[in-house]
Amino acid sequence: MSDSEFSDKSILRSWHKNAAPWIRAIGEGDIASRKLVTDGAIVDAVLQRQPATVLDIGCGEGWLARALAERGPEVWGIDAVPELIGAAQHRAGPRERYRPLSYEALAAGEMRRRFDLLVCNFSLLGGESVEGIFAASGKLLNPGGHLVVQTLHPMVTCGDADYRDGWRPGSWAGFSGDFSEPAPWYFRTLESWLRLVRRAGLRLEEMKEPLHPETGKPASLILVATPIL
Numbered sequence: 001m002s003d004s005e006f007s008d009k010s011i012l013r014s015w016h017k018n019a020a021p022w023i024r025a026i027g028e029g030d031i032a033s034r035k036l037v038t039d040g041a042i043v044d045a046v047l048q049r050q051p052a053t054v055l056d057i058g059c060g061e062g063w064l065a066r067a068l069a070e071r072g073p074e075v076w077g078i079d080a081v082p083e084l085i086g087a088a089q090h091r092a093g094p095r096e097r098y099r100p101l102s103y104e105a106l107a108a109g110e111m112r113r114r115f116d117l118l119v120c121n122f123s124l125l126g127g128e129s130v131e132g133i134f135a136a137s138g139k140l141l142n143p144g145g146h147l148v149v150q151t152l153h154p155m156v157t158c159g160d161a162d163y164r165d166g167w168r169p170g171s172w173a174g175f176s177g178d179f180s181e182p183a184p185w186y187f188r189t190l191e192s193w194l195r196l197v198r199r200a201g202l203r204l205e206e207m208k209e210p211l212h213p214e215t216g217k218p219a220s221l222i223l224v225a226t227p228i229l
């Protein structure tokens with residue numbers, strides 16, 4: 001993994017730096033599209049599959065794991081940033097478990113358990129690290145399990161740049177001034193997301209584009225995939 005300005009490592013450097021303002025922003029419901037659309041959309045997409053066990057990959061301060069665990073499943077959360085995992089642990093209920101773990105370590109087999117469902121909510125932002133998660137998903141899932149990914153919608157977030165895969169500079173526009181050093185992110189076209197699914201030996205079971213009620217545009221893209229038997 002390179003340590004250039006545009007790399008998986010620089011994404012993590014940014015999250016280490018911005019953990020405290022992120023915990024505050026999520027706690028105070030600062031991201032309007034999450035409250036209006038995407039929080040509910042990911043909770044519904046997961047619960048529809050009725051998993052008994054869930055792994056929240058890149059769980060951050062744990063809001064999704066908490067929301068799911070309150071509704072039934074046992075939920076584990078991993079994230080590479082100890083401050084975020086600490087915040088999640090601090091509020092954890094009896095059906096939640098958290099571990100500081102990077103995607104690279106997860107892909108290398110350090111989680112010696114399988115789950116009914118893996119969920120990644122706006123947490124697959126990088127290059128090789130994301131390919132590693134897709135490739136490892138089969139080994140982390142119980143038979144008949146699902147990988148559920150919510151991410152930025154490629155058509156909506158492409159902007160004026162060419163519609164092709166590649167690193168893009170990050171921005172904290174719309175967030176408080178407490179944030180610094182925005183994380184770069186790896187833009188993927190829809191075709192590229194579907195290729196990731198196929199190459200990982202998964203079959204796309206469902207694709208959703210939850211609409212933002214104010215803009216009428218998709219607030220996100222949700223992919224639900226399951227290992228090919």
Ligand SMILES: C[S@@+](CC[C@H](N)C(=O)[O-])C[C@H]1O[C@@H](n2cnc3c(N)ncnc32)[C@H](O)[C@@H]1O
Nearest residue numbers: 015058059060079080081102103121122123129
């Ligand atoms: C936009 S936040 C989303 C957090 C959470 N899923 C949510 O819905 O609020 C992205 C998260 O991915 C985590 N992350 C990014 N790259 C990672 C990596 N290589 N290994 C582990 N966690 C990573 C960050 O630490 C951060 O918590």
